[in-house]
Amino acid sequence: MAPNGPRKGAGPSGARNPRGSTGNGLKSVTRGGISKRRSNVAGRVDRDGDLDMDAPVNGRESRKPKRDDSIPTAPRSVRQATNGPRGPRPTAKAQQIIQRVITGTGGNITSRLANGMSGGPKAFKGSRQINAPHTMTLRVEGLKSSKAANNEGGGLKELLNFLERKAQSVAKTSRPIRIKKSQIKGDFVYITTSKEDGEDILKLNGFSFAGTAISITEATPAERESGLSSDALEIKDNLRDVLSARYDVNAKLLNLSTLGDDPVLHQIGFFSGGSKPEKLFRALMAVCEGLFKSPQEKRNAVVSVSLAGNNVDDVFQIMALADTFPDLVNLDLSRNHFKDLKGVLKWRHRLQKLETLLLNDNPIEVATPDYKAELVTWFPRLQNLSGLQVRTPEQVAAALAALRPTPIPQHGADFRDIAGVGEGFIKEFIRMYDVDRNSLAAMYYDEQSTFSLAVDNTFLHSSNTPRPQSSAYIKFSRNHTKITHTGPRIQRLFTGTNFIQSVWQQLPPTRHPDLATDFNKYIIDCHPVQGLQDPSGQNPAGMDGIIITIHGEFQDQEPVSLNTTTRSFSRTFVLGPGVPGRNPIRVISDMLSLRSFAPLPTSTPGPTAQSNEELQKQQMIIELCKQSGMTPEYSRFCLVEANWVFQQALVLFNEKRAILPAAAFATQ
Template sequence: MAPHGPRKGAGPSGARNPRGSTGKAATRGGICKRRNTTGARVDRDGDLDMDAPAAGGRSSRKPKRDDTIPTGPRSTRPAANGPRGPRPTAKAQQIIQRVITGTSGNLPSRIANGMSGGTKAFKGGRQVNASHTMTLQVEGLKSSKAANNEGGGLKELLNFLERKAQSVAKTTRPIRIKKSHINGDFVYVTTSKEDGEDILKLNGFSFAGTVLSITDTSTGEQDGLSSNALEVKDQLRNVLSARYDPNTKLLNLSSLGDDPILKEMGFFSGGSKPEKLFRALMAVCEGLFKTPEEKRNAVVSVSLAGNYVDDVLQIMSLADTFPDLVNLDLSRNQFKDLKALQKWQHRLRKLETLLLNDTPIEASTPDYKAELIGWFPRLQNLSGLQVRTPEQVAAELAALKPTPIPQHGIDFRDIGGIGEGFIKEFIGMYDANRSSLAAKYYDDQSTFSVAVDNAPNTSLHPSNPQRSSWGAYIKFSRNHTKITHAGPRVQRLFTGTNLIQSVWQQLPLTRHPDLATEFHKYIIDCHPVQGLPDPSGQDPSGMDGIMITMHGEFQDQEPVTLNTATRSFSRTFVLGPGVPGRNPIRVISDMLSLRTFGPLPSSVPQPTIAQPNEEQQQEQMVVELCKQSGMTPEYSRFCLVGANWNFDQALMLFNEKRAQLPAEAFATAS
């Protein structure tokens, strides 16, 4: 544990007054008259503070054990310290003040009130926007499993950052987030600079199924920087400019410890790790490029050789700044095992060359190459050895792309036109009058659920840049890959007409393609099913019904922005007999699945068989008539010509005239 400084208000340890001293400091022993050298202290109400410490910093008496306010009638028995009843202690007054102001020391109250944690927050009310704070941008909450929790998962994320940062930093000092808010896809948190440095170490960590990206946004724009900051920024730009080769598009950041400019700037004083320097260099790089495409075209290769890096966590900012890097040299560093590289397992997906020569990992983990091949799908050159050919890379990437299931046309086995009639009516009413639709086809036992898969579908439509919002659907989503607990799954299964109507009113308005004119935008299957519950309860073995599955698309309008978006959907209905006295058809189950728009896979074309011409058809008929009648080809032809090349009539004519035919008609029949 690091040594602590002297306590507040205590004098230096070597400045004890000798016994009998008349100074203000307390004596070491003996009986000493209490000196009243200061005025009487009062509490918050202006009353005399009976529990105030004496002038020498020592309390006039021991504090009371009871820290609560008596709620019953005041006792008439005289108190030991006078006729006045006991007053709450200073600790109790602090608790009371917290209750009155609502500034308790837990995490939610600190978020709501913007106050720092600990007891100091209540004494001074220190705001979080002081000059010693740091603002961090955290990306990843919206794509995590916690986004479906109450409050959008903000509380869970803040607890994770505080707890994990303290663990990673290996400190007993509690990490505190003073203020936070969500803006779009990002969460902005404000901490002290010391705590912010520790939270930045979590960049690239996994949280609730997603990888967090944490950056420092507390530095202002060019106009807001101090003269010293501008000078440092210019010096770092000069370092980058001297180390960049525009011909090879190589940014050479090797052996930074030997760079005279960086030495003079003091980045390597005291044997510090290169993490802070890399973050500063990458921050400057971010400001040099306006678009990601410009960055990709400018920097293809980076060398970090000879920088004494022992964990990629120290240079995580490189993967954030140049995620599309093609060539990377990490030679002559201190990576001991694969764990030191694991934070990059799901990053740098376009890396083709990786050099780890002269690093401890070569001796400690001989099979590291086989593992890294799986981490980087495009890797071809690893430490000077070819591990894949370009053809192998192309084949493996093609195998990873999802391929649509071949469609051989719809399978629509309807019963009395029930399925067709339902689909035609459902699409129109769902777009125009959902309340009446639910009242007609749904009852108290009907169920409805919606599942959202908002992952981009670039493999099927790479030219579609649409990134629509899913906020109106996410709160109802029952996607089992993200909703893993039984309770939330049950809550998102909506049962009964009233509940289904309520949910439908909160979903965006839609417009489906017209079934008559745009049927190619749908794939609809219909199958009979048995064993459905009988709503009248008369048939325990169940009743017959149908299952309808629709795949297609629709346009909707976002409630807040009023922007329109096109989405793909699949919807499965189970239809059964209705309750007596109501509509004869009812929806037993309705499951709606939504995903990013992608056109339906076209049906697999059937092989076309070349049709024979007229002469070939006639020859085939002659051969067949020869087989069935035993006549020669010549007489068979005569028979077919007489029947106007109608094979059935020719065979019938043969049977009628068989006895009249000459012997030569069958001369070659054998």
């Protein structure tokens, strides 16, 4: 139940037609469109005198018993409509276009209007739609001049098969390449495919097909728009007019109440032929999407939406609203047909910024009187529910703060040295690692020393700089979240001076900040450790040593591009007594971890230091990267969309996982 026009086939007394008649448009063939009315017969009204927009859904009414003609009907004078007769019936062609607009079953108008419009119930289960935002339209030139042009169908089938097969081969991928739609227009063939597949097909630009070189480029917005027919453009303009007339710029309110009374929607046939109401909302929301250039512009323009008086009984029918305006603050669902919480359940993890929700004059108020207590838990920012205050702004702020992960407090370095051994080692190690790694390894490492390297690609890095290349490090990386098998883990643990020297020679040259002048770019901890093996064998109980952890940064030079890159690193050393006859201090274990550059919390003193809130956000991004496998950029986008509510970001990720591009996920 949702916005719909009056039932077709209602006679002057308001009774339905007998079984098998054209009353519901299912039992017999009809011409479709809006039924013609006599000038002295108005539309059906309910007991309150309002226009009745209820209508059978999916043909279920045909299975109901016929209405008892003995039941008295309202006098004709009661059923008189106040809006007068409707506009002219739309043509069959217009109705076909409308069907393509609102069903997503083909035609260019869908992709132009929808640009991500849901394609039906399966779309909410994470499936990728043809008209999703991650599609690409390409222009292919050369078919007309090829030998295949004389084939049946103009050679289009052969060209599409060639593009799919060749693109998969050139891209060297096991993923099948799929062209979703195609159209010959003049000398060009326009194809629509996913963003990922489109990038691979573009690599075929200049390849030879059936004796001619083909040119493949991405279609311009003007070319995509030109695919719309004049009728489709007229419908699109009509929908824009409806939205424009119902938008209050001062209140930032989009008033979509009582859509069943809108004469424009009736005139273009949105309530004819038993159309499903959710299709109307998808079409309207698709046009809304095209009116805004960015999510922020959308948030600034539309704060409140009213859907009052639309006979909606399940939010599934208006799911497109939550997809288009996920950051709504105020929503009016009063005077609808919500009977219980099941009708609102599909929005349990959506509209998380909602502060006002009106469900007045819905059956749920009587059938489920305690519904308010449950809805408060679904919407963490909700303050006003059906006219009653359920939270204060202070309570909302406290609840949201409790959901954010709290980073471990930073108390500065803890350096507990033994006879200056730790300080002397760090100073010499930083200097020699940059200028003479072979001598450094020979001095402090022996045949029992171990070295390992781990590259962390999920760590947050500045959005103002591109992600640094790590190819020179990846082949040695022992990151246990990526290297999960025992064999490769053992192979990437390098033991002995010679192996360590060999690995160090293959790593890019580095330059660390000077410890004396740039000490604020480091955090160094040093602690005594007991029970280390005595290499001389004279102390079976073990000997004392030191464990040192240093966090900092260095610059290196990428081997291919020769670009200089700044990276953050952490390095942990375990120092113990040396072998007799050699250096008295040796490195027992050396673990190096590399990540994208991020300033240390203490590296920028004064008012520009990172705030507590920013640290919390970084912590959330890191945690979301770990749980989802996404890159920091996409993790940040996800958290921003969820307004930095971590649990909501996880829900959002799971909903959108199927349509995320491959670039959204971190690689080893």
